[in-house]
Structure formats: structure tokens, C-alpha cells
Amino acid sequence: MDQVSGNEPQPTLPISSAHDGFFQALTEDIYCFTDKIVNVYFIGNPNKPEEWLLIDCGISRTKDRILSILAESFGDAFPPKAIILTHGHFDHVGAAYELASHWSVNVYCHELELPFLNGLKDYPKPDPTVEGGLVAKLSGAFPYKAIDLSPFIQVLPEGQSIDGFPEWRWEHTPGHSPGQIALYREKDGALLSGDAIITVKQDSMYDVLTQSEHLQGPPRYFTTDWEAAKYSVERLSSLDPSYIAPGHGLPMFGEEFKHRLKHLTEHFDEEAIPDYGKYAEE
Incomplete structure (x- = not known):
């Protein structure tokens, strides 16, 4: 196995989207930044030390993109309490090592992702070979090697808690990866779903480029356990979230989101699971 050191430049892809660089406030303390084709989230108040969290680290291989958007949006932002990874696929860990080193903070993941x-x-x-569009066909070239985020990587605490953020809890959502998690806040029904549920057809080049809205299950080409993926969608749906902040695609709100989530949950086999592909057949 040829592992990739976390402090070495990580492989990336020359793919972007219509919302690359887009920054938006979802609430007074949840912010979304789109790095090419994937979303990065800031939870809390970056203007106060250790009162915010960075969720995922994008696809770009440099910390500068995230540091720049923080400076533009919050001025002299303080380091976060921690970095939390929903999972470790290459498009979610791009700047993880650089940012953890720059801020001297820990990076947390589920124990099965470690x-x-x-x-x-x-x-x-x-x-x-999975059913899907051009992105699926190109996925054979996507990075999949282990990376080493030592000495920063740590396991999330037991009991679904997040240190310093008692309103939030993490939910184990395997399927797309063994240790994938989502983050949920009951008081307003906020759901940061990682790649368990996304709002764009990630296997379609057109949809990735235009970010056309379509609530669906995880990206097909990287999902290896469809039974677990279905369970994860059912689990998240049972939380009755008010809105979703996905790993890929635009955030989605309101009754239209609730209707689409109900439909996806009830028709997961037809809507999400590919008709053919290596892992679908397994």
C-alpha cells in the first residue's frame, strides 16, 4: 500500500462547478463555502476563540482558499475548536493536514474511518462501471489511497457528543464509507449530511457543473455498501430535519425538502441504488 503523507500535496481533479467559491450563511451560526465541487461548513462564531468548528476541508490542496474566505467573511478569524471530517474521501480532506498544522488543532473522525x-x-x-454519467465513468482515476493525518487525527468521543458544542451530535451514517458521519442539531432541525444524502447527481458531469438540485443518496462510484447506505438515509430521515446542508449540492429547506426526503426514503432502492456496478452487485 502506497500511503500518502498528509503534509504532501494531495491529488485533486480539474473539475469545478457553477458555485465554486460561493459563500452563504444558512443561519446565524452555520456557514457554507463551496470549494469547486464540495461543501465546507463553519459552525459557530469564528470571531471568538474555540467557539466554532470546521466541518470537512474541501478538495483544494492548499489551506489558503479556506483561510481567505474566513478572512473575507469574518475578518481576523480565530482558530476553530477542532476540525471534524464527515469522512475521509479525497474531496473532503484536501487541506486537512495544512489547516490542522496551521491552527494547531485536532482533526476528528469516526473510529471506523481512522x-x-x-x-x-x-x-x-x-x-x-457503475450506472451513472460521465463523472462515474471517470471515477477510476479518482484518488483512493490512505492518507496520514498524524499527529492530528483523533477519534470522535463516544455518545455522539461534540466537545464544547452540546447542541450538536454526530450520527454514524455508513455505506458511502465505513465511518461516515452526519451532524444534527435538534433545536432547529439542522442536518449536515456529509455524503449520506446529497442534493446533486454527483455521477453526472452536467449536474455537477451546473449544481442542478436533485435530492439523492450518496455518490454511486464510491459507495460500497448499499444496504448500510439505505439504513443511513432512513436513520437521518427519522430525525425529521428541517433543512439539509449536504457534502455536495446546494442546501435545501422547507416543505419541499421534507417531501423529497420522504420520497427518497420510501423509494431508495429505485432512486439511489444503481442497477449495475461492482458494489451494487456485491
Whole structure:
């Protein structure tokens, strides 16, 4: 296994979207920044030390994009309390090592995701034979090697808690990766879903480029356990979230979101699971 050191430039892709660089406030303390084709979230108040969290680290190989948007949006932002990774696929960990080193903060993940993030185990290879569009066909070239985020990587605390942020809890949502998580806040029904539920057809080049809205299950080419993926969608749906902040695609709100989530949950087999592909057949 040829692991990739976390402090070495990580492989990336020359793919962007119509919302690359878009920054928006979802609430007074949840902010979304789109880095090419993937979303990064700021939870809390970056103007106060240790009172915010960075959720995922984008696809770009430099910390400068995230530091720049923080400076533009918040001025002299303080370091976060921690970085939390919904999972460790290459498009969510781009600047993780650089940012953790720059801020001297820990990076947290689920215990089942740890081997992929401390250099011990590669992810399963993406499946270019899976049913889907051009992005799916190109996925054979996507990075899947383990990276080593030592000494910053740590396991999330037990009990679904998040230190210093008692309103939030993490939910284990396997399927797309063994240790994928989502984040949920009951008081306003906020759901940061990672890649368990997304709002764009991530296997379609047109939809990725235009960010056309379509609530669906996880990206097909990297999802290896569809039974677990279905369970994860059912689990998140049972929380009755008011809105979703996904790993890919635009945030979605209100009754239209609730209707689409109900439909996806009830028709997951037809809507999400591909008709063919290596992992679908397994």
C-alpha cells in the first residue's frame, strides 16, 4: 500500500462547478463555502476563540482558499475548536493536514474511518462501471489511497457528543464509507449530511457543473455498501430535519425538502441504488 503523507500535496481533479467559491450563511451560526465541487461548513462564531468548528476541508490542496474566505467573511478569524471530517474521501480532506498544522488543532473522525486517515488502509477503489454519467465513468482515476493525518487525527468521543458544542451530535451514517458521519442539531432541525444524502447527481458531469438540485443518496462510484447506505438515509430521515446542508449540492429547506426526503426514503432502492456496478452487485 502506497500511503500518502498528509503534509504532501494531495491529488485533486480539474473539475469545478457553477458555485465554486460561493459563500452563504444558512443561519446565524452555520456557514457554507463551496470549494469547486464540495461543501465546507463553519459552525459557530469564528470571531471568538474555540467557539466554532470546521466541518470537512474541501478538495483544494492548499489551506489558503479556506483561510481567505474566513478572512473575507469574518475578518481576523480565530482558530476553530477542532476540525471534524464527515469522512475521509479525497474531496473532503484536501487541506486537512495544512489547516490542522496551521491552527494547531485536532482533526476528528469516526473510529471506523481512522485507518484511512492514519495511513493504515486504502479505501476500496471507485467503480467506473457503475450506472451513472460521465463523472462515474471517470471515477477510476479518482484518488483512493490512505492518507496520514498524524499527529492530528483523533477519534470522535463516544455518545455522539461534540466537545464544547452540546447542541450538536454526530450520527454514524455508513455505506458511502465505513465511518461516515452526519451532524444534527435538534433545536432547529439542522442536518449536515456529509455524503449520506446529497442534493446533486454527483455521477453526472452536467449536474455537477451546473449544481442542478436533485435530492439523492450518496455518490454511486464510491459507495460500497448499499444496504448500510439505505439504513443511513432512513436513520437521518427519522430525525425529521428541517433543512439539509449536504457534502455536495446546494442546501435545501422547507416543505419541499421534507417531501423529497420522504420520497427518497420510501423509494431508495429505485432512486439511489444503481442497477449495475461492482458494489451494487456485491
